[in-house]
Amino acid sequence: MRINIENFRNDLLNWYDEYARVLPWRSEPLPYYVWVSEIMLQQTRVEAVKPYFARFIKRLPTLKDLAEVDDDELRKLWEGLGYYNRVRNMKKCAIECMDKYNGFLPSAYEELIELPGIGSYTAGAIASIAYKEVVPAVDGNVLRVFSRLLASYDDIGKESTKKKFHTIIQEYVSKDRPDAFNQAVMEIGAMVCVPNSAPRCNICPIVSYCQAYETGKEHVLPIKEKKLKRRIEKRTIVVMVHDGKVVLRKRPQTGLLADLYEFINLEGYHTKKQLKELFNDSYTIKSIEKLPTSKHIFSHVEWHMHGYLIEVENVNDELLASITDVDERYAIPTAFKAYKDMLKHYIK
DNA sequence: AACCCGGGGTC
DNA sequence: GACCCAGGGTT
Structure with missing residues (x-):
């Protein structure tokens, strides 16, 4: 026809x-x-x-x-x-x-x-x-x-x-x-x-x-090849707090979430002890405690996140953001939402 | 042509 | 869990 x-x-x-x-x-x-x-x-x-x-x-x-x-x-x-x-x-x-x-x-x-x-x-x-x-x-x-x-x-x-x-x-x-x-x-x-x-x-x-x-084919069409599977990445999110503010870092200018702001985060899972050793050189740590895990799904990758709240007595020339700044000023990807929501609980 | 790039609704 | 959305850029 x-x-x-x-x-x-x-x-x-x-x-x-x-x-x-x-x-x-x-x-x-x-x-x-x-x-x-x-x-x-x-x-x-x-x-x-x-x-x-x-x-x-x-x-x-x-x-x-x-x-x-x-x-x-x-x-x-x-x-x-x-x-x-x-x-x-x-x-x-x-x-x-x-x-x-x-x-x-x-x-x-x-x-x-x-x-x-x-x-x-x-x-x-x-x-x-x-x-x-x-x-x-x-x-x-x-x-x-x-x-x-x-x-x-x-x-x-x-x-x-x-x-x-x-x-x-x-x-x-x-x-x-x-x-x-x-x-x-x-x-x-x-x-x-x-x-x-x-x-x-x-x-x-x-x-x-x-x-x-x-021809009765409306449930078969359209034809579309299946997409590839996502890979899983393990990450550790460090919510570093000082003086009622949180440390933010700017992501690289290219690649995933380019130029957006994020909490300190590391590849792989880390223990409390490993984090202490890692940050001891640059910071004076007052306290460190585990936060809940979180998961975020992107189109091509999945982040499985462990989180820690680290309170420090000093920061070194880093970007410190208040709750208001986090809400109104800096663009932070949704992947960090779980930890961003927790912020209000720890600082004010 | 294959891969990268977010987040969320819907089944 | 899988699909896919008023796609485009890069390699």
């Missing part, structure tokens, strides 16, 4: 006009708002993004504000969202736009995709939603929906499949309403043709075009 694309578009857009969710970044699709929301939404659910988006736009209302904001403050605005490279690239992108594009995001897909942090999906989303360019925006939702719609057995995890779908979907995008079309397909993916559970074909406005449904 060959899909009548015009009828398909109409049915999809009519459904979208009636059932689309009301989202903060949809009410006024300024390029800056669309961009910020799309970066936040990369690998992140809508509900998680909402409060971050509101706070971010309030603090940094324009692209120029973002280009000029202090890096630590910017990371604090992103604290807890994850994939912190996104916000680093956003600032780089903002500075480049101030420099090359007179303080605006460019409108063309081909220019957008050259900017830091903007790949094929995000370029398509900004170009179509903010500037009405007729171009696809192929994300995980779109891959799932079209995989079923066309009964495709291509592995949607492969880059080649994404390119193939991008080319195919170019023919589908509405010339009049590319913005609504792209968002409608994603909306179907989020609300109807859902991940992680059975597709709701009974309420799907485009089920009559769906080749997977027609």
